[in-house]
Structures are given as structure tokens and as C-alpha cells.
Amino acid sequence: MGKGGGCVPSKKKHPTSAEDAAGTSNNTAPIAADEETHATPTVTESSENAQSVAAALEVFIVFYSMYGHVEKLAKRMKKGVEGVEGVEAVLYRVPETLPDEVPKIKAEELAVADAILFGFPTRYGCMAAQMKAFFNSTGQLWKEQTLVGKPAGFFYLSNKSFYKLVFQLLQALSRDNDKDKYCLQFELRPVKESNWTAITQLAHHRMLFVPIGYTFGDDMSKIDFIHGGSPYGAGVYAGDGTREPIEIELAVAEHQGKYMAGVANRLSQG
Structure with a gap:
């Protein structure tokens, strides 16, 4: 791992205003007022079409x-979800393992979602402990098979050192006729590690994993610069912790939100 690697929080990066230097929250509303985290799910009704009496579909x-890197992806993803008529997005945080006062989602609340997108930073090729602890709390939902058939996807923060190596190798191979082959292998390796370890959570609940594939277009595969995002879902390359999500990473997140909303919409119609 390099200094400030993706497996542990960077010591160079100071916490955002929602967290103090000890990693704890000192703000009960870290998300902007127009997109604040909900303590409980809400239901809205559309008055713009013939189905105004039907509740809107909800993507959690x-x-x-x-x-804040994954949070930025989540907010842009929310915009994509709500770009589909009749579907609304609800932002939730999982409980922090450190003391905090941020509103959290409870496992049982997942039952009312029409679709769920889970976002997390990676730690040694796996989801962060906070997200795993949340999944571990869903035992009753598993016992009752409450989440069976619900569509779900992932977005993530990737390891910085591996992507830096990938970029350097691809530059060195720029004259190789098989450059695209190397690109695919290097680009997907860390993504596969984090996503396949996460997919097991969905498998035990018999949820439907919904990747975005290559529906975003060719821009996602460009190797002119380092960026997150893959066929598995949106992602951000955090560098040493000071790098913020760039537009293509946010655009993929928005696309994933819209894509998932469309899937939820089609499933609701049978």
C-alpha cells in the first residue's frame, strides 16, 4: 500500500465538516438540506399522469x-434515479462504527425499497467494515426472505495505488496492438475483487444484481486519464484522499441511478 492508500483513511485528508478530526460526526445533518438523509422512508404521489393515485417507486x-467521496457519487446517482418519471431516490447512510449522530438506516427499512444501490469505500479488496456490519444486521430479513427479488447494485471508492500502476502500465503499452486486452484485465481486477465479495451479500438474500455493463458508452473505457467506474457500477479513484470525484465519475453515477430506476420501473409493471 502506498502512503495514504485506499485501504485505510489518508492521514493527509482532513475530515469534512460533517466529521471532526477524530472521525466522529459533529453535525446531525451532513447532507444538504435539499438532499438530506431520511430517517424514515417517505412516499410521494404523482399528480402529472393518470396514475396519480399510485405511490412512486423508491430506489434506496x-x-x-x-x-465524502462516495457521498458525492450517491448524490449524483440520486439525480439519475429521479430523471425517470414515477421513481424517487432516498439517500441513507449505514451506521458508523465510530460514535456519531448522523441519521442511519435500519435493516428492516430495506423491506419497503423497490431497488437498492449500495455504496462504500474498499478495504483490502472488500467493502468497508461499516457496510459489512450493516449487512450482518439483516439476518431477520434473510430469515423471512424479505428482500428476495429486489434489484440491487453497487458503487465504490477504489484503491489508489493499483490504478496509478494501471495508468503507468497502459502508457508503457500504448504502442502494443493488444493494449485493449491489457486495459480490460488491469481495469477490472480490483473492481472484481470488491464487487464479487459484495455480491455474496445479495446472493444470500436472493436479490437481483444489476450491473450497468457498458451502457454508459465508450467514455467509461477511456485510458487517457485515471478515473473510476466500470461495468459493475460507478466508482471514484480517491488518490491520497485529496482527489475529488471528476465529472466522468459523477456522470457514470448519475447514469447508474437512472439505469436502476428504469429497471425498477419495468419490474413493477410485471
Whole structure:
């Protein structure tokens, strides 16, 4: 791991205003007022079409973010979800393992979601402990098979050192006719590690994993610069912790939100 690697929080990066230097929250409303985290699910009705009496579909965006990178993806993803008529997004944080006062989602609340997008930073190729602890709390839902058939996806913060190596290798291979082959292998390796370890959570609940594939377009595969995002879902490359999500990473997040909303919409119609 390099200094300030993706497996542990960077010591160079100071916590956002929602967290103090000890990693604890000192703000009960860290998300902007127009997009604040909900303590309980809400239901809205549309008055713009013939189905005004029907409740809107809800896509839960459930994430853990220590320094705000994954949260930025989540907010942009919310915009994508709500770009589909009749679907609304609800932002939730999973409980922090450190003391905090941020509103949290409870496992049983997942039951009312029409679709769920989980976001998290990676730790040694796996989801962060906070997200795993949340999944571990869903035992009653598993016992009752409450989440069976619900569509779900992932977005993540990736390891910085591996992507830096990938970029350097791809530059060195720029004259190789098989450059695209190397790109695919290097680009997907860390993503596969984090996503496949996360997919097991969905498998035990018999949820439906919904990746975005290559529906975003060719821009996601560009290797002119380092960026997150893959066929598995949106992602952000955090560097040493000071790097903020760039537009293509946010655009993929928005696309994933819209894509998931469309899937939820089609499933609701049978």
C-alpha cells in the first residue's frame, strides 16, 4: 500500500465538516438540506399522469462515506434515479462504527425499497467494515426472505495505488496492438475483487444484481486519464484522499441511478 492508500483513511485528508478530526460526526445533518438523509422512508404521489393515485417507486441509495467521496457519487446517482418519471431516490447512510449522530438506516427499512444501490469505500479488496456490519444486521430479513427479488447494485471508492500502476502500465503499452486486452484485465481486477465479495451479500438474500455493463458508452473505457467506474457500477479513484470525484465519475453515477430506476420501473409493471 502506498502512503495514504485506499485501504485505510489518508492521514493527509482532513475530515469534512460533517466529521471532526477524530472521525466522529459533529453535525446531525451532513447532507444538504435539499438532499438530506431520511430517517424514515417517505412516499410521494404523482399528480402529472393518470396514475396519480399510485405511490412512486423508491430506489434506496445506501452508502458509507468517511470523507465524502462516495457521498458525492450517491448524490449524483440520486439525480439519475429521479430523471425517470414515477421513481424517487432516498439517500441513507449505514451506521458508523465510530460514535456519531448522523441519521442511519435500519435493516428492516430495506423491506419497503423497490431497488437498492449500495455504496462504500474498499478495504483490502472488500467493502468497508461499516457496510459489512450493516449487512450482518439483516439476518431477520434473510430469515423471512424479505428482500428476495429486489434489484440491487453497487458503487465504490477504489484503491489508489493499483490504478496509478494501471495508468503507468497502459502508457508503457500504448504502442502494443493488444493494449485493449491489457486495459480490460488491469481495469477490472480490483473492481472484481470488491464487487464479487459484495455480491455474496445479495446472493444470500436472493436479490437481483444489476450491473450497468457498458451502457454508459465508450467514455467509461477511456485510458487517457485515471478515473473510476466500470461495468459493475460507478466508482471514484480517491488518490491520497485529496482527489475529488471528476465529472466522468459523477456522470457514470448519475447514469447508474437512472439505469436502476428504469429497471425498477419495468419490474413493477410485471
